[in-house]
Amino acid sequence: MVAQYEIRDKVLEYIEMLAMSPVKSLYPTAVAKYVNTPVKDIFPHLIDLVKVDELHLKWEIRCLNFDCHQTVCEVDTRNQLESEELSCPKCGHEFGLNERDIFPRFDLNPSYKEYIRRKKVEKTLIDKQALSLHL
Numbered sequence: 001m002v003a004q005y006e007i008r009d010k011v012l013e014y015i016e017m018l019a020m021s022p023v024k025s026l027y028p029t030a031v032a033k034y035v036n037t038p039v040k041d042i043f044p045h046l047i048d049l050v051k052v053d054e055l056h057l058k059w060e061i062r063c064l065n066f067d068c069h070q071t072v073c074e075v076d077t078r079n080q081l082e083s084e085e086l087s088c089p090k091c092g093h094e095f096g097l098n099e100r101d102i103f104p105r106f107d108l109n110p111s112y113k114e115y116i117r118r119k120k121v122e123k124t125l126i127d128k129q130a131l132s133l134h135l
């Protein structure tokens, strides 16, 4: 059981590392893995970062064909999703929209990335963890 303040701290640490890397977006599962806690525990913290504009939340619909898993479309809010038949541009698979095929993705706000970079440049050493982070 990880304490709430520790989760928040680790989430911020992770986001700052990403901000220093070329990575533009992240999935909650990757953060959960880093923090070593279930997605449901880190999700509210990510939402908090959306509120302060560090992250932008997008919803992706992925192809149901398990071998394909191509992102078929993305929207800003779940309300924009209409229950309709979708077809995958990659494999041509047609499927109806289902709750469980909608995945949240968090995009790093480019101005936030710049801000973090500026902030870090003032320190002489770049966090080595950011450089060794392969995503």
Ligand SMILES: [Zn+2]
Binding pocket: 063, 064, 065, 068, 069, 070, 088, 089, 090, 091, 092, 093
């Ligand atoms: Zn497909």
